[in-house]
Amino acid sequence: MVHALPSPAELDTFAETADRVRGAMESVISGRPDLVRLTVAVFLAEGHLLLEDVPGVGKTTLAKSLAKAIDCSVGRIQFTPDLLPSDLTGVSIYRQAQHEFEFRPGPVFANIVIADEINRASPKTQSALLECMQEAQTTIDGTTYQLPRPFLVVATQNPIEMEGTYALPEAQRDRFMARLSVGYPARNAEVEMLERQETADPLAAVRPVADVEMITAMVGTARRLYAAQGIKQYVVDLAEATRTDPMLRLGASPRAAIQLLRCAKALAAMSGRDHVLPDDIQDLAVPVLAHRLLPSTDARLAGHTVTESITAIVARTRLPISGRASAPDRRATAG
Template sequence: MPSYSYLFDQPLVLYERMLHNMEKVIVGKREVLEKVLVALFCGGHVLLEDVPGTGKTMLVRTLARTVGGEFKRIQMTPDLLPSDITGVSVYNRQTSQFEFRPGPIMANLVLADELNRTSPKTQAAMLEAMEEKRVTVDGHTYPLPEPFMLLATQNPADHEGTYLLPEAQTDRFFVKLTLGYPGRGHEIEMLSRAEGQEPLDAVKPVIVPDELLALQKEVRRIYVDGTLKEYIVELAVATRNHPDLSLGASPRASIALMRAAQGKAFVSGRSYCIPDDVKDMAVPVLAHRLGLSAEARITGKRAEAVVQETIAAVPIPVLRQAASR
């Protein structure tokens, strides 16, 4: 792979360029866009949950154009089959052999639109791809292209025609984010932009897949102090013992939170993580992985509130070496 070290002399320049590119289309949602880019830099998958029409799909399409890699979209429907996602082996009469025809999951960026409108069986077809970045069809394993990122949208679970995602699948999503309705001024700006050309037409690639792979390696070199790792584990353990939860954060969640802190430090222009990086990313990384107890659901408690309570209860560590780095 060629060297792209010039990118990392000024990492914030590249990050801000990508952010500005996406804000040509997505108005007034900088905080959400920042977290999406952190997930991208960490090689994680993103789950976007919100009511229809808030820009979930448009955000993913904008990111795909910004990155410039191969993009595929899967429209999730109740009758979708696992083979419609992973691909299928087809018999070739001329060669008398079966040939693999890749499914739409074989791309750099994949949009699973309205993920919770398809059956759990079809949702499960993406588990291997999300965790191991490969698919197995008819006993043969095929690697996915690198980089690979799955971005899924879903409507709230209480909407008609939706299925609950299996815990094994939600745990594989690096972050879960919501867009929400735009503010009054931002919505007026959206109307003004929609008068002319399609806003997405103004989005051009800022980074190519090889550059992104090199950048992801740089993010993994961000220093994480031992006391900060202990802090992450303490947060995870606190969720496992929380009275309002029947399912706490998994070890995969702890790893994801550490990676997210590295990504947050990177976009902040630092070569090391601080406790605020962990705190800023804790809710989007942990909340969707937690299972509320029956009593908590009855009282209307939300997982996001439990994470905030946990952050407030666990003492913030004093880093031993950050000051010297």
């Protein structure tokens, strides 16, 4: 497929807007610029984000800071064991006076859906998001409803070892473009956080710096970035290596390869580039792939983690000879 690469003006606008969004979020999230950077990259790649860590480290705050930085609709769902699928997607109510059913949309009908503690709901309820996350639509009582675009699910979850949690099904984990761990802040960042929140909530001061139209245009700009044939082959090489690694019993899906490239394009555009580099792929390999893979029995017995497997695969996979063709070639073969 042939398409025009983004112009320098488009890339400048992209990078400037992304920086404003990051700045708004960093006014709330202290000392974690890489976490904010990857969160914005996933959003601009129109992917879904899974934030996993122990309670109290700022997972929900990160999601809310992104939602407040964008002038868009936001849905919030607090997942609990008694939550039903209709509590997410909506329900049809019979109006006796009109002798007809009226559909009342659920919180998934929003641009950004914050799914708080997603692994505290039952697998039946979690599965209600499968169609939403893959196709940006939901089917209720035989009728399909389109969800607003862009559509992003930012889900938080506690580690599976925590009491009262359910493991996310493999099919749902695979629909998240990336999984990020918030982690504890550095000492200086935590002191700064205490100062910021000593008398007021910094979230209350966050104002939108972009709107839906701007984000939609940025998503389109990121999709049009150039990825050389060697870069695409490199992505596939990494995915194939996870499927044959003896330390893994479940490798990366084709969806994982697609999302890795899309997220790399968004990351490259945030840097003002019109092309993807191998560095972009390597930076995203663990966040995009780790949550989709399952360790083998031998790996678990040896205490070998999935992250260690991905790091080893990246280290031994041959880099493409060049991540960028000449400008005339790129414009002729972009697709």
